[in-house]
Structure formats: structure tokens, C-alpha cells
Amino acid sequence: MRVTKALGVLALSMAMQACGGPEPLASEAGEPLVPDSPLLGSQEQALGRLNIRNADPTVIRVGSTYISAETDGSRLYVRTATSVDGLGGAARQQVWSNPSGWAEVWAPQIIRDSATGTYYIYFTAGANKAHRMYVIQSKSPTSGWSTAQRMSLPDDKWAIDGTAFKYRNQWYFVWSGWVGDSDGEQTLFLARMSSPTTVTGARFVISQPREAFEKVEPNPPCRVNEGPEVIIDPAGQLHVVYSANGSWGESYCLADLRLKLDGDPTYVWDWFKSNGCLFGANRSTLMSGWDPTLYAKGVGHHSFVLVDGDPNTSPPAGPTFPLAYHGVAKNEYPSDFWGARYWYSGTFQWWGNITYTRGSERTTGWSLKFYE
Numbered sequence: 353m354r355v356t357k358a359l360g361v362l363a364l365s366m367a368m369q370a371c372g373g374p375e376p377l378a379s380e381a382g383e384p385l386v387p388d389s390p391l392l393g394s395q396e397q398a399l400g401r402l403n404i405r406n407a408d409p410t411v412i413r414v415g416s417t418y419i420s421a422e423t424d425g426s427r428l429y430v431r432t433a434t435s436v437d438g439l440g441g442a443a444r445q446q447v448w449s450n451p452s453g454w455a456e457v458w459a460p461q462i463i464r465d466s467a468t469g470t471y472y473i474y475f476t477a478g479a480n481k482a483h484r485m486y487v488i489q490s491k492s493p494t495s496g497w498s499t500a501q502r503m504s505l506p507d508d509k510w511a512i513d514g515t516a517f518k519y520r521n522q523w524y525f526v527w528s529g530w531v532g533d534s535d536g537e538q539t540l541f542l543a544r545m546s547s548p549t550t551v552t553g554a555r556f557v558i559s560q561p562r563e564a565f566e567k568v569e570p571n572p573p574c575r576v577n578e579g580p581e582v583i584i585d586p587a588g589q590l591h592v593v594y595s596a597n598g599s600w601g602e603s604y605c606l607a608d609l610r611l612k613l614d615g616d617p618t619y620v621w622d623w624f625k626s627n628g629c630l631f632g633a634n635r636s637t638l639m640s641g642w643d644p645t646l647y648a649k650g651v652g653h654h655s656f657v658l659v660d661g662d663p664n665t666s667p668p669a670g671p672t673f674p675l676a677y678h679g680v681a682k683n684e685y686p687s688d689f690w691g692a693r694y695w696y697s698g699t700f701q702w703w704g705n706i707t708y709t710r711g712s713e714r715t716t717g718w719s720l721k722f723y724e
Contacts, residue, residue, distance in 0.1 A: 399647050400724055401681065402440030404695040407599070408459040408579070408653045409676035411436060412661035419493045420676075421462040421473050426450050428460055428473060430493050436657055436674045436697040447473070447497045448488055455479040459579070459653070461515040462493075463661035465548055472548050474503070476512040481535075485514040485527060487549050506543055506555040509533065513653075516548045517582045517663050519590055524617060525551050526558070526592060528578035537561060537575040540594060540609075542618055556618040559609055561596060565628045565637040566607070569598040579653035584666040585718035586702055589613055593720065595652035596629060597637070600689050604652040605632025606677075610708060610717055624708040624715045631722035633682065641706075647724050648679030648696055650689065654722075656700065672699035675722060699723045 404422070411420045420431045420439050428448035433439045450457060454477035461474045472489050477500075485503040490496045505511055505527070514527030523545035528538045540559040543551045561567060561575035569576075579595035590611040597603045608626040615622030628639030633649035645651055657674035659665035667673045675698040686692035699722075706719035 400696045400698050401648070401679075402437065402695040402697060404440050405691075405693070406695060407678045407690065407693045409655050409678060409695045410459075410461045410661075411439065411655045411657045411674075411676045412462055412464060413657055413659050413674075414464055414493070418657065419462060421447075421460040423457050423460055423475065426454075426457050428457070428475060428488070430462070432493065436676055440695070445494050447490070447494065448500065450477075451499075456483065458483075459513050461513070461661075463516060463548075466660050466662065470548070472516065473497070474514050474516065476514070481510055481533070483510050483512055484508075485511045489549070501549060503549070503551060505529075505541075505551055506553065510535075511541075513578050513580060515580070515582070516545060519582075519584070519617060519663065523548060526580045526582065528576075528580065528594075531557075535574070538578050540577045540580055540592065544618070557620050558592065558617070558623050559594065559620075559625065563625065563627075565605075566596040568603045568634065568637055569601045574598055581654060581656055582663045583656050583658070583720075584663045585610075586669045586704075587613065587718060589717055590615075590617060590663070591718075591720075592623075593630075593654070593656075595654075599650060599652060599693075602649040602680075603632065603634040603637055604650045605629035605634065605637050606652055606654055606722065608708075608719060610715070610719070612715065613717075624710055624713075626706075626708055626719065630720055631677075642721070645679075645682070645724055647682055649682050650693065651677050651679040651696070653678055667702075669702040669704065669718070672701045672723065675700045696724070 406422050418433050422429050427450050429444035431439045431442040431444050433442040457477045464471050471493050474487050476483050486500040488497045488500050509530050511527050511529040516525050525545050526542050541555040542558050543555045544553050546552045559577050561577045580592045583591050592609040596607050607629045609623045612622045626639050629637045633645045635644045654677035678693045680692045703719045703721045707716045
């Protein structure tokens with residue numbers, strides 16, 4: 353069951369029933385790459401922790417405005433600011449009131465279609481096995497949002513963390529869900545779309561949590577691929593960076609799927625998975641050459657802060673760019689891990705000439721480095 357969205361100990365109990373001395377990352381010059389952030393009262397906050405006690409950040413940039421979306425478990429809100437860090441001090445504005453009283457409203461994802469100027473927020477709702485994807489839309493990020501429309505996903509199974517994107521002039525929807533009608537493993541699916549609200553055709557598996565680095569949480573023994581976020585590298589190859597392991601533990605982390613050049617996004621064997629996580633607190637889960645986080649643990653369900661939330665605006669190689677993610681301070685040991693999560697701002701950059709392997713197959717291309 354999707355536990356990164358649960359709020360409080362009751363949700364943890366439900367999820368369990370359903371599921372059955374690090375070093376800082378450094379620049380090439382050897383200096384820690386730490387984003388500027390106002391001092392909010394602790395070392396962790398000074399190093400990127402925002403004053404937003406919540407999970408699953410989604411942030412886009414439109415012009416010079418940064419726009420985020422979040423949920424309190426029932427309603428949807430947005431914030432606007434002039435920087436990612438500024439979102440922590442911005443008032444949140446309710447944009448959807450949940451008139452039907454749906455339970456477990458989780459993980460909104462905001463994008464903007466630059467061709468029409470329309471904003472979309474995708475979210476999941478429904479208790480336990482009833483989770484399905486929904487979407488609302490508006491011409492303004494802070495007002496005028498439509499009623500919620502249920503996404504008609506193929507096979508109509510449990511689904512969370514969905515978002516739409518355009519790649520080579522074709523719309524796609526990517527999400528985390530179950531293959532069947534019961535819990536036990538979260539799979540990443542992809543389907544084609546005819547518009548940002550209409551899915552067409554079948555769903556296709558693109559990733560399942562079968563690698564050792566994705567199976568380190570023993571209690572509950574869920575296998576999780578979730579929180580997919582899309583980005584395009586400097587060579588034009590599509591990536592889906594996702595969260596692995598249970599968000600109830602310190603080993604929640606980010607891993608990468610890289611599509612072969614000119615590959616078919618719906619064909620699972622055209623995707624190559626990183627040989628370990630690229631961002632996380634548990635060194636044993638990380639790909640060789642990547643170091644564990646220094647200040648936060650349970651890091652995941654991130655957001656590349658892209659213009660319009662559109663992977664076609666993905667940044668070039670070279671400098672670092674804004675990132676948002678959630679986590680818990682390394683020096684905290686809360687009894688309610690989920691309740692202790694905050695949004696963090698960090699940075700990321702492209703990292704070239706990285707080989708991913710699958711059995712005897714090898715592919716070399718762009719990967720990513722993440723910085724707190």
C-alpha cells in the first residue's frame with residue numbers, strides 16, 4: 353500500500369495490515385554543494401529544510417513564479433513564491449475542497465500545458481483498495497479549478513502518484529499501481545494519452561521492485577516503486593526517476609530509469625535501471641560512486657523544478673538546478689516517521705558517461721547527482 357501519503361499512526365497500521373557516518377556530496381572542487389536557504393532555527397533547516405511539514409512535494413516554475421501543490425489528506429492547496437525556499441513562508445491556498453468527502457487524498461502532481469495555458473493537478477483518492485487517480489484543471493494556479501474528473505486508467509486497478517507528460521509530441525501518463533487486485537508490490541505503469549486528461553489504450557509495465565536495493569525494508573515487507581518524475585537528459589533520452597523502498601523507513605531513496613535512445617517508452621526492455629539508488633541515506637542501497645545523504649533520511653518522492661513541470665524544458669548539462677523532496681532530519685528518531693517529514697529544497701545536475709547494466713547488457717549515458 354502507498355504509505356508515503358498516509359497521515360499519522362492509524363494510516364501506518366493500515367499500511368502494515370495491507371502490506372503484510374555518511375559523507376557530504378561534493379562538487380568537483382571538493383566543496384559541499386548546499387543550496388542557499390534561510391536559517392529557520394536548526395542546522396537541518398539551514399541546509400534546505402522548508403517550513404512545510406508534509407510529504408510528496410510537487411513544484412513547477414512559471415515565468416519567475418514557483419508554484420507548489422499539496423494535500424492535508426482531504427483537500428488540495430497551492431502555494432506561490434519567488435523561489436523554492438520561499439514556498440516555506442508562503443500561505444497555502446485551498447483550490448479543491450473535496451465535496452464528496454473522499455478518503456486518503458494523496459500526492460498531488462501539478463503541471464502546466466504551455467500550449468493552452470492550462471494547469472492540471474493529478475491526485476489519488478479512495479480508502480484502502482479503492483485508490484484511483486483523479487485530475488482537476490484551471491487557467492489559474494490559485495483559483496477557478498474544475499470539479500475532479502476520474503482518470504479512466506486501463507484495467508481499473510489501485511493507482512497512485514500519477515502524472516502526465518509529453519514526449520516527442522505524444523502525451524503519456526505514468527503512475528504506481530498494482531498488477532492485480534491485492535497489495536504486495538507497487539509497479540510503475542505507462543500509458544499513452546490523447547490529451548492531458550484522457551488515457552488511451554493499454555497500460556505497460558516499465559519497472560517493478562525486483563533489485564536488491566529496492567527490497568531492504570523488512571517490516572512490512574512491501575516492495576515499492578512509486579513517485580515517478582520525468583525528465584529528459586542532454587542527449588534527448590527520457591528518464592523516469594522514482595522512489596524505492598518504504599517511505600516509513602530510512603532507506604527510502606531515488607533510483608533512475610533511462611530509456612534507450614529512440615526507444616519505445618511503453619516497452620519495458622527499452623528501459624535500463626540504475627544499479628542502485630542515486631539519492632538516499634542508506635549507503636548499501638546506493639549505486640557505486642554515489643554517497644549517502646548527510647542531513648536527511650527517508651528522502652524521496654521528489655520534484656524536479658522544471659518550467660511548467662514539462663520534461664521538454666529539462667535543464668542542460670553543467671550547473672545545478674532546483675529540486676524538492678521530502679525527508680526526516682538525520683538526528684531525529686520519531687515514533688511517527690511519516691508525521692515527521694518535511695519538504696526540503698536541494699539541487700541536481702546531470703552526470704555523464706554512467707553505465708547501467710542488466711544482465712550482460714550495458715548502456716552508457718547521462719545519470720544524475722542530487723545534493724542536499
